[in-house]
Amino acid sequence: MPIISISQLSKTYTSGFTALRGIDLAIEPGEIFALLGPNGAGKSTLINIVCGIVTPSSGTVLVDGHDIARDYRAARRTIGLVPQELTTDAFETVLNTVSFSRGLFGLRPDPGHIERILRALSLWDKRDSRLMTLSGGMKRRVLIAKALSHEPRVLFLDEPTAGVDVELRQDMWRLVRALRQQGVTVILTTHYIEEAEEMADRIGVIRRGEIILVEEKAALMRKLGRKQLTLHLQQPITAVPPELEDYGLALAGDGRELVYTYDTRAERTGITGLLTGLAASGIRFNDLHTEQSSLEDIFVGLVREDGARA
Amino acid sequence: MSSAMTMNWPAVRAIYRFEMGRFWRTAGQSILAPVISTTLYFVVFGAAIGSRVSAVDGVPYGLFIVPGLIMLSLLTQSISNASFGIYFPRFAGTIYEILSAPISPLEVVLGFVGAAASKSILIGLIILATSALFVPLRIDHPFWMIGFLLLTAVTFSLFGFVIGLWADGFEKLQLVPLLVVTPLTFLGGSFYAIGMLPPFWHAVSLLNPVVYLISGFRWAFFGKADVNIAISLGMTALCLVICLGLVTYIFRTGYRLKS
Structure with a gap:
């Protein structure tokens, strides 16, 4: 059974702009799926609907068999989201903000788990620093730590490497590989196509709110190369x-x-x-x-x- | 049982602790400000002017203003704490985390409004304690006093929550408290009994919902009220129901939260 099943999903904003037109997509458990598309193609809208931030106009989304509207709690518990924008609580410390995220997802505090995540993301030494004192790259790491705090089975990375340095980008891809080994499904959007080429198992291309292609990466390269x-x-x-x-x-x-x-x-x-x-x-x-x-x-x-x- | 029916208490606790964290981070300011302002009110209204005002309904003027002073802070603090609490994540963009978490609207409200109400109740109690330094306190109905304190703090924190969702800029955040709530509170009998007003203004005052809150609260202290205690309680409860209705409507429609 797919971990995410999207069926006939459409979204028209109140401004009249149609961001998604009848999307059908199935994401398999444990795969790394790269969603490619030009700016404004509907990538973020698609992710935001699955995560519960944007309301769909029509269609259904099942996450691990749970409908995102009817059984939103079970659906959302499965998902971790790293948003595109660097949005952080300036006055909070790293440790507090990551622990807060875990609490939001209904889990009891687990200092050991939080420590493992912070160490994996080279944030442990900064755990008592306020977020406003961190660099952009460090804030990006904090957002990933927050998304992983509740041990999600599906991780959405919305343009995670936009504007980060080479070292962090490589750290991030190491982490993605490690997560895949643990069975976590990763769905990412990126402008760095070489990363999708290197990381993804399957690639979907979205354009003007429509999925125009979904293919195994290797097959795609063979077929179209x-x-x-x-x-x-x-x-x-x-x-x-x-x-x-x-x-x-x-x-x-x-x-x-x-x-x-x-x-x-x-x-x-x-x-x-x-x-x-x-x-x-x-x-x-x-x-x-x-x-x-x-x-x-x-x-x-x-x-x-x-x-x-x- | 569906998972949607089980309360996510850790989330409520997380939001509550997160919001209270801001209060404790600025504890000096949070605690010192109400102490200083209460002291100033007592110096101005209690000593300077109060000494020339005779007792109101048999209650010395310095003591008479205590419930009004507490109500004044309770209303403004409840609104500003709750409105800022929910507006700031919207402004900073961190609201995405609340929206994508397995939390029901009720739990979001419990966390934010619970914290805002707790902060304003704490401030109310600090004002009460400061007042005790200036006048011999008298509370005839302590349970009712706590009841009105709780009810008012929750009601106006809900109202502040609605303002925080409605506002699309810091200016709007201040608009309603500044232009509506503060005048209504000052004209609602914080520093006088509305029975002291000429008949016309007395009648006009009865249109002000804050009159009923202050009157009921003052009754809990001195056993004397401008309006019947049952009507005060009914009006306070009505305010609560209206605010609850507004919050429910907002979450049902996703107004200002979801596109």
Whole structure:
């Protein structure tokens, strides 16, 4: 059974703006799911509805089988949320604010658990510091600690690495991996597509309030990934020989490189024919390498393609 | 039993302790301010002016103003504590945590309003203790006194909670207490018995709900009231019901809380 089942979820704000249009989505237990989409696509609205902050206009959401409206307590107990904005109580101490969060979720105080979280996030030394004295990165850690204080089974990270330094970003991804090992389901939105590429098991792309794609990351890369073969020529050439025109080659590097784009899914990639043709034309090369499209290329391609259709 | 029916007491306790934490963090100011203002009122109204005012209904003027002084602070403190308590998380954005936690509206209200009422009752008791330094205190009906104290603190903390939800800026937060509640309290017989007013203004005063609160509270002290004690109690209870209704409506509709 999916840990989160979203069915025909729509949201139109009182301003008339429709943020979500009939979303259907199932998140499996224990997976890391990355939700990608341009600004204003509806990522935060979707997360905020699941977490109870925004009221949906229609549709249903089940969290671990519990309806977020009818059985909101059980649904919300399952979830930890790290919001996008750095919203903290300036005058509170780190320890107090994290303990407060645990209490809100109906759990008895557990100083041992809170200490483990604060140590894992390098916050233990700052436990008695007031939040207003912390840097932005430290505040982000506090928000994560708060979200983990009640031992959630699902963790939402809404743009968690926006504006944080490299060290913290790496710490955060280490933590996400550790959480996954403990069986926690992680749903994240990010602008750093390489992180989704590195971390996620599955990727969903949302655009204008609609999910336009949900795919296993590896399958997505395979399915949509194009490869490029670059040949480094011994002698520069000024034009692609006419007999090789069918391959759609591109000249690069001042005529010292030939770039061939091919589809890894095609029955015949054309590489053998191309190499034979090059030999026949007397073009020699001294090196070659291949490149696969990044997730970012795929994402940009998808959003553009969809935009062109819209 | 559905989990929605089980009270989340740890959450109520967490909100309550969090809110009380602010009171204790500024304990010097929280405690010293009412002591100083009470002392000033006694110096001005008790000694300077009070010495020229004859007893009211047989109660020396210095003693007569004690219930009014307590009510004055109780109303303003209840409103400001509760309105600030819920407005600040909305302003700072930390309200997301309350909204996404497994808490019912009733539990949110119990936590915030409970803390606001506790703070204002504490201040009320501090004023009472300070008054004892200036006048020989007399409380004819201590249980009723505590009852009115509790009822008024809870009612006006609820009212403050509503203001804190309605306000969309710090200016609005001050608007109702400043323009409505303080004038009503001063004109509600804090420093005089409304029976001392000419008939027209006496009649006008009866439209002021604060009159009934102060009158009932004063009756608990001296056994004498401007209006019948049952009517005072009924009006206080009516204020409570109206505020409860407003809070219930707000949570049902998600007004100013959820988009």
